[in-house]
Amino acid sequence: xxxxxxxxxxxxxxxxxxxxxxxxxxxxxxxxxxxxxxxxxxxxxxxxxxxxxxxxxxxxxxxxxxxxxxxxxxxxxxxxxxxxxxxxxxxxxxxxxxxxxxxxxxxxxxxxxxxxxxxxxxxxxxxxxxxxxxxxxxxxxxxxxxxxxxxxxxxxxxxxxxxxxxxxxxxxxxxxxxxxxxxxxxxxxxxxxxxxxxxxxxxxxxxxxxxxxxxxxx
Amino acid sequence: xxxxxxxxxxxxxxxxxxxxxxxxxxxxxxxxxxxxxxxxxxxxxxxxxxxxxxxxxxxxxxxxxxxxxxxxxxxxxxxxxxxxxxxxxxxxxxxxxxxxxxxxxxxxxxxxxxxxxxxxxxxxxxxxxxxxxxxxxxxxxxxxxxxxxxxxxxxxxxxxxxxxxxxxxxxxxxxxxxxxxxxxxxxxxxxxxxxxxxxxxxxxxxxxxxxxxxxxxxxxxxxxxxxxxxxxxxxxxxxxxxxxxxxxxxxxxxxxxxxxxxxxxxxx
Numbered sequence: 025x026x027x028x029x030x031x032x033x034x035x036x037x038x039x040x041x042x043x044x045x046x047x048x049x050x051x052x053x054x055x056x057x058x059x060x061x062x063x064x065x066x067x068x069x070x071x072x073x074x075x076x077x078x079x080x081x082x083x084x085x086x087x088x089x090x091x092x093x094x095x096x097x098x099x100x101x102x103x104x105x106x107x108x109x110x111x112x113x114x115x116x117x118x119x120x121x122x123x124x125x126x127x128x129x130x131x132x133x134x135x136x137x138x139x140x141x142x143x144x145x146x147x148x149x150x151x152x153x154x155x156x157x158x159x160x161x162x163x164x165x166x167x168x169x170x171x172x173x174x175x176x177x178x179x180x181x182x183x184x185x186x187x188x189x190x191x192x193x194x195x196x197x198x199x200x201x202x203x204x205x206x207x208x209x210x211x212x213x214x215x216x217x218x219x220x221x222x223x224x225x226x227x228x229x230x231x232x233x234x235x236x237x238x239x240x241x242x
Numbered sequence: 243x244x245x246x247x248x249x250x251x252x253x254x255x256x257x258x259x260x261x262x263x264x265x266x267x268x269x270x271x272x273x274x275x276x277x278x279x280x281x282x283x284x285x286x287x288x289x290x291x292x293x294x295x296x297x298x299x300x301x302x303x304x305x306x307x308x309x310x311x312x313x314x315x316x317x318x319x320x321x322x323x324x325x326x327x328x329x330x331x332x333x334x335x336x337x338x339x340x341x342x343x344x345x346x347x348x349x350x351x352x353x354x355x356x357x358x359x360x361x362x363x364x365x366x367x368x369x370x371x372x373x374x375x376x377x378x379x380x381x382x383x384x385x386x387x388x389x390x391x392x393x394x395x396x397x398x399x400x401x402x403x404x405x406x407x408x409x410x411x412x413x414x415x416x417x418x419x420x421x422x423x424x425x426x427x428x429x430x431x432x433x434x435x436x437x438x439x440x441x442x443x444x445x446x447x448x449x450x451x452x453x454x455x456x457x458x459x460x461x462x463x464x465x466x467x468x469x470x471x472x473x474x475x476x477x478x479x480x481x482x483x484x485x486x487x488x489x490x491x492x493x494x495x496x497x498x499x500x501x502x503x504x505x506x507x508x509x510x
Contacts, residue, residue: 058277076281233265235265
């Protein structure tokens, strides 16, 4: 936690220094945040070309607005607020549904969820979460151990099926390391909405990696 | 708590926030894609170009002259995506050629000097010197040789250490940027800047501004020079004297021909 606080203060100082004309301050700032920001776009756009374009847009906007940066604003919030706006603009211009990362747009969200659910677990597809009541193929059931690679692949697929708000919230948490308040500041939602999105995203993703919550026995 | 969430959901959520969730573990195993190096270079170049005033940009060969608006986007051809799992989130991934260009020549020069010193030591006095003097000369030559070798080793170690420091430390300024002028009296400089800005505002205001409300100039019409000075005052007034000093020194470097600069530096 202390390391995160120090890093946040360092980011603010670097951006302020860059804003007053200290060119060398930009490079370490860019190096620290380029990976997470790039993956934030890749995971939401689904293709590298779009991610490249949006990624560059964000940094150019940041460069142009460098003198308006206020040190009291956490740099990550500042950066990802710009990124969020770029992403929303992109989706609006493309006219795509905001619930799928697939560039082909061939599947509706419900179809994708069903396909993923059937592959993962019939219990998930049926909406029943109980480990006790499941009576399908033991080799494919929730009791079967998933390899790390399987979990990762299922997570990837499940991430693509999440609604944009949930996916973005999850990525801001995982890639940018933001807390609920910071995510709220970036997305413009209130803290309760952020928590709700994260909870729902987590439920879907937990199911994907086989970390199901057993139903209450009745 | 949100409705519909059981205690296990809350526990899983708490574990997730603490970074101890299998979801986070699985996510960490996804490929750590990074932007292409050409994209990095384009953005860093844009950052450099935007921060250099127009007058100084023409004097440099590495930075393009465009300042406002930012240069056109560059989207280089992407290489095939490759797995890159060495990202630890805070490692500076910069081209290896960031080290100063003088490191290797300096090390070579140290080696040459050491070799010359050894050569002179070995050549020493002429063979016609007597045995006693010859022995003494040999002793002196050997000691000089040892001293030269020690100095050479020290020079090489210093060069290696400096190279390590350069690779691990923050990137050094580009070679075309000269040293910044030093501000000795910040308070006096701030007072001078305040008078300068007030004077500039009075000169721009129309004569009948006392009766009519002067229109506020759009931000993009305010001269960069005045905006930079205003920023310096803002930093100082907000209790950031170190940042204000840095900003002022950078201003003096970038606007060395501005009428206010020699006055700030106390020059005639």
